[in-house]
Amino acid sequence: MEYAYVNARIRAMKSRLLDPSLLEQLINKPDIDSLITELEKTAYREELEKAGVLYSGINRIEVAIRKDLVKRFRSILTLIKGGDTEAFLAIILSRWDVQNIKTILRGKKIQENPSEILECMIPAGELDEAALTELVKQPDVKAVIDLLATWGMVYARPLILNFKEFTDTGDMLVLEYALDTFYYEDAISKVKTSESDDARVLKNILITEIDINNIKTVLRAIRDRIDPDEVKRYFVKGSPEFDANKLLTMMKTGTIEGALKYLEQTPYQFITKIPPEYIAAEKISAFEKELERYLVKKAISQFLGDPLSIAIPIAYIWAKYTEVTNIRVIARCKVTEVPEKDLREALISV
Amino acid sequence: MVDFGIPIGAGIAFGLGALGTGIAQSKIGAAGAGTIAEKPETFGLMIILVAIPETLVILGFVVASMIMIMLV
Numbered sequence: 001m002e003y004a005y006v007n008a009r010i011r012a013m014k015s016r017l018l019d020p021s022l023l024e025q026l027i028n029k030p031d032i033d034s035l036i037t038e039l040e041k042t043a044y045r046e047e048l049e050k051a052g053v054l055y056s057g058i059n060r061i062e063v064a065i066r067k068d069l070v071k072r073f074r075s076i077l078t079l080i081k082g083g084d085t086e087a088f089l090a091i092i093l094s095r096w097d098v099q100n101i102k103t104i105l106r107g108k109k110i111q112e113n114p115s116e117i118l119e120c121m122i123p124a125g126e127l128d129e130a131a132l133t134e135l136v137k138q139p140d141v142k143a144v145i146d147l148l149a150t151w152g153m154v155y156a157r158p159l160i161l162n163f164k165e166f167t168d169t170g171d172m173l174v175l176e177y178a179l180d181t182f183y184y185e186d187a188i189s190k191v192k193t194s195e196s197d198d199a200r201v202l203k204n205i206l207i208t209e210i211d212i213n214n215i216k217t218v219l220r221a222i223r224d225r226i227d228p229d230e231v232k233r234y235f236v237k238g239s240p241e242f243d244a245n246k247l248l249t250m251m252k253t254g255t256i257e258g259a260l261k262y263l264e265q266t267p268y269q270f271i272t273k274i275p276p277e278y279i280a281a282e283k284i285s286a287f288e289k290e291l292e293r294y295l296v297k298k299a300i301s302q303f304l305g306d307p308l309s310i311a312i313p314i315a316y317i318w319a320k321y322t323e324v325t326n327i328r329v330i331a332r333c334k335v336t337e338v339p340e341k342d343l344r345e346a347l348i349s350v
Numbered sequence: 351m352v353d354f355g356i357p358i359g360a361g362i363a364f365g366l367g368a369l370g371t372g373i374a375q376s377k378i379g380a381a382g383a384g385t386i387a388e389k390p391e392t393f394g395l396m397i398i399l400v401a402i403p404e405t406l407v408i409l410g411f412v413v414a415s416m417i418m419i420m421l422v
Contacts, residue, residue, distance in 0.1 A: 002380055004377045004378075004380035004381040004384070005380040005381065005383055005384040006384065007381070007384070008380070008381035008382070008383075008384030008385045008388075009384035009385070009387055009388050011385070012384065012385050012387075012388030012389050012392075013388060015389070
């Protein structure tokens with residue numbers, strides 16, 4: 001794998017990401033039209049012009065930034081061909097497959113208009129635009145799962161296994177957790193077989209994601225007073241530090257403070273410093289936000305890792321995703337006239 | 351009796367320098383090509399960066415020349 005060429009291109013792409021001062025200018029724009037005008041001065045110009053033919057206002061921004069994200073990720077995938085690296089990159093990008101399938105399933109459950117569902121798709125993974133269009137056309141949740149099975153997609157298996165429970169309870173979380181668990185456990189099993197530095201970097205990020213997902217599950221379950229034994233099956237396996245037993249012990253404390261004590265002396269001890277009023281009010285969103293920020297920071301800091309490794313593509317993918325998320329937050333806040341203070345709190349700052 | 355040690359030493363001084371230059375230029379060249387593909391305006395800078403490892407082989411050549419001139 002010729003990392004010198006690929007990573008130099010990715011670093012050049014990174015130089016086109018919006019810098020903090022530009023993000024500040026976007027925040028200070030009074031309305032959506034001036035936001036579009038400012039964005040047209042950046043690398044999003046081309047996609048904004050294309051989207052401007054069919055859409056206006058916030059939809060124009062949404063479509064343009066989504067297309068730009070997909071274009072960048074696909075261009076990275078075309079640069080990295082063959083060997084473990086391509087497989088590792090596919091693991092990272094397949095998170096968008098999981099996200100797209102979840103969106104389609106949710107849309108089908110509430111019988112949303114197919115065109116509305118399609119607009120939320122990010123075809124950056126194995127499922128391209130044509131495949132997603134076909135999935136969206138299916139009449140219900142069962143038909144979507146059947147089509148995935150017909151195509152031989154690995155995600156059909158966890159969905160089929162949990163479909164009965166979904167039909168009995170009508171709870172979409174059953175299918176969503178099944179997909180997440182399958183994705184992370186499958187990814188960890190693929191990475192474990194390799195001894196390379198690339199595998200180590202990716203495994204490190206995946207374990208952090210798994211830990212953060214599990215910690216969030218524990219905190220939510222404590223807040224909602226759910227029985228620990230019932231929650232146990234939603235824990236994702238693969239983390240050496242936070243195995244099911246430790247997570248169960250955290251849950252059995254029954255309080256947020258008790259669970260947080262187990263995070264001391266771990267990389268996640270920063271959430272124990274969250275103001276006590278949030279803990280007392282069991283405001284889980286504050287914890288989730290901090291955990292997400294930590295994950296994004298850790299992933300983007302991979303830019304400082306080995307310059308001739310998969311660390312650079314990983315960091316770029318996260319940096320780009322964070323940028324797109326921030327632009328979406330700013331655009332939505334401008335439309336709904338959210339105060340600047342709340343807007344800044346909603347941004348993922350790194 | 352011909353002393354082969356001096357020309358062999360000069361050859362090593364020049365050869366290793368050239369080898370080092372080759373390795374360095376291959377990496378810098380690949381990275382430079384990647385950068386130019388994304389940002390064509392960096393072409394001039396890349397030419398300079400690719401040429402920098404030439405100093406290694408020039409030094410090797412100077413040392414080899416000195417060996418040959420001073421010791422033969």
